[in-house]
Amino acid sequence: MPKLVDHEERRAHIIDALLRAAANTGLHSVTMRSVAVEAGISVRLVQYYFDTKEQLLLAAMTRLTTRMGERIQHRLRGTGATPDPRAVIEAVLLEAVPTDEESRVFHLVHTEYAVLSVTDPALGGRPFLAAPDAMEAFLVTHLTAARDAGTADPDLDPRHEAVVLLAASAGLGLSVLLGQRTPEDATAVLRYHLGRVLPTRPATTQDGPPA
Amino acid sequence: MPKLVDHEERRAHIIDALLRAAANTGLHSVTMRSVAVEAGISVRLVQYYFDTKEQLLLAAMTRLTTRMGERIQHRLRGTGATPDPRAVIEAVLLEAVPTDEESRVFHLVHTEYAVLSVTDPALGGRPFLAAPDAMEAFLVTHLTAARDAGTADPDLDPRHEAVVLLAASAGLGLSVLLGQRTPEDATAVLRYHLGRVLPTRPATTQDGPPA
DNA sequence: GTTTTTGTGGTACAACCATACCACCAAGCG
DNA sequence: CGCTTGGTGGTATGGTTGTACCACAAAAAC
Missing domain, CATH: 1.10.10.60 (Homeodomain-like)
Structure with missing residues (x-):
């Protein structure tokens, strides 16, 4: 047929x-x-x-990175028209925590590819460095903006904080994949840390339940 | 012969x-x-x-985890007789950053095993969860002690901070393996973050170069 | 209506893998 | 001295993998 x-x-x-x-x-x-x-x-x-098999693997890797970019874009659009910096950053970072089945598949295979790319030259590790670099720049921009707007500790170093945030979300995502943590726990931890870096209110006020 | x-x-x-x-x-x-x-x-x-090959792989995994435990113990002994909490925590976390060739080999293969254990039931992921769990408990203990001793922000949540520290060091170690960051950069970032969680001096004083 | 082209199945093949098997050598033991 | 046992090399075997090859059906092109 x-x-x-x-x-x-x-x-x-x-x-x-x-x-x-x-x-x-x-x-x-x-x-x-x-x-x-x-x-x-x-x-x-x-x-x-x-x-050939190699082309298949390469195509799958391409689709993987493309799809993950789409997912992040989708989350960003979900934050509305005038999102505050914390919502934007949270949206980006929470994408690293696998919740639904699709994201679990994507992150697991993506991690397998990343580890494989260390030893397999045919895979060329570049795709696995470009995305995180872009994310880092993105976070630095928004953190700097938040600091200059006075919604973050003026002493914080945006670059260092960005790297910590990225590393923490990657580490949390990995621990969820390994079955060490639940997605809920990882999410809570990430939110906690974000709350310390970017308090929703100036640091002097206690924040009650924010509805 | x-x-x-x-x-x-x-x-x-x-x-x-x-x-x-x-x-x-x-x-x-x-x-x-x-x-x-x-x-x-x-x-x-x-x-x-x-x-059999399976026994070889299993033995290698065992040696890997054993050796990594030894390396951490060695670092802990290196902090001297009466180390302050920050030195202890820093020693433990910095072990996750591959610097010398041996630690690079260990961490790379360890990561490969960890990812493999997600899909391969014969490997039984337990060893990869026991160690981090112990580390988490260890960090919680020391963070709580530091907080109660007044050398850390009384508002910080030791459990959440411990998880963040662990995730960040794992993420940083991975990024070094992937060639995204130099060991020096990862170390600096980790030290920066540790400095924010556990300031060497009370938060009111500026710290100059600590020699 | 014939002749390409496109999609599909089955199978063959060379390479490689883990492992089992056979032969042999040298040291320890009686 | 015989001979058992621990250590070693080489090779055979059954299975799996990626890929090349052959045949064929149906749509498209003319």
Whole structure:
């Protein structure tokens, strides 16, 4: 039944199968065969849409980073038209904590790729450095703005704080993946820390339940 | 020349070869053959000292966690007889930042194991949760002591701060492994954050260069 | 209506893996 | 001295992997 299929759609379908398989049994265990089974198609078709395994892995990595960027953008839009700095920063950082199943799959496989990229030169670690660098710059900007606006301790160093925030959210996300912490706990810890860096009220006032 | 060899020594030698190989080309790529070559012995011998590959991997993991515990203990002893809380906490956390080659190998392979343990049930993720849990308890104890002694902000929540510290040091260590940050930068950031949680002087005084 | 082109299945193949097996050598022990 | 046992090399084997190859059906192009 060769009825002129949408290539991009088919490729996305196969990549999703790969991500599912990688999240279940590990990236190291994905084979052409296992991806084919997961996608419900024959091995030949996986070969047909991605000539080689390496290209398949590369395409999956690309989709992964793209999709994560989209998720962050989506969260940012969710903060409304005139969000305060803390809401923006919180939105960005909380994306690192896997809550729903999709984000768990994405972060797990993304982490597997990142670790793999350290030893595998063919993967070229650049994609794994570009995104965090952008995030860092983003956080520095907003932290500086908050400090200059007087909603943060004037003594804080925006760059250092940004790096700490990024590292903490990455570490928390990882601990959730490893099953050491619940997503709720990780979220609470992140909010706590953010509350100390960027108090919702000037530091002199006690904050009651903020509704 | 079968001259009654020391088994434990030989096993350690082989495990070290495995760790080196895993750090170079990835844990997924270690084979009986590659370990044998790295150790400079025949495949048969690897089989002889570790019956199966799974046992070899398990033994390597055990050695890894043991060795990391030793390194932390060593750092703690290095803080002297009556260390202040901040020195103790700093010593523990800085161990997560790979500086020398040995610690880089250990942390890289340890991370590979940790990620692998998420999907591979045979590895049993317990070892990767026990150590962080102990570290968390340790930090909570010392942070509480520091707070009660008045050397830390009385408003800080020791448990939350401990988790943040742990997550941040793990995240920083990972970013160093990925080549995003230098060990020096990661160390500086960690020290900065520690300085905000546990100021060396009461918060009212400015601290000059502490020599 | 024929002839490309596109999509698909099945299978073959060379490489590599973990592991089992066989042979042998040298030291310890009686 | 015999001979048992610990240490070693080499090789065979059964299974898995990525990929190349062959055949074929149906839509598109002419």
